[in-house]
Amino acid sequence: MPSTYITKAGQTVDLVCLDFYGRTRSTTEIVLDANPGVAALDPILPIGTVLVMPDIDIRPAARELVKLWE
Template sequence: MATAGTSYRARQGDTLDALLWRDAGLGPADLPAILAANPGVAEAGPVLPIGTIVIVPAAQAAPVTATRPLIQLWD
């Protein structure tokens, strides 16, 4: 089963949430969608084996960031 999206490879000592935060900019709210797209990754344990491929679905790959207006000191 091919899933469209971006794939990331686990490094030594990576947890799933740390990998997603560092490489994809995703947070805890995104974990259910990631676990659904990667069956069996939860059984790998809290620390992912080195080289584990984690696929981030296309809908999750580009997080939307809110922008705030710039406030100047002397405005």
């Protein structure tokens, strides 16, 4: 179930993702998609902007093993 986040002074969407998810990689675009119109705001979001924070699997993706010799 998605959560909500209320922005603080000086926050951008990527800083919100860092604060909420603990990372920005693969989260910023998802949050922007879940909050239509937020990208049209100033890069520094107004204080008190309510953002929908979707459930995102925050485990790191497994890296593919590269074999140098077979």
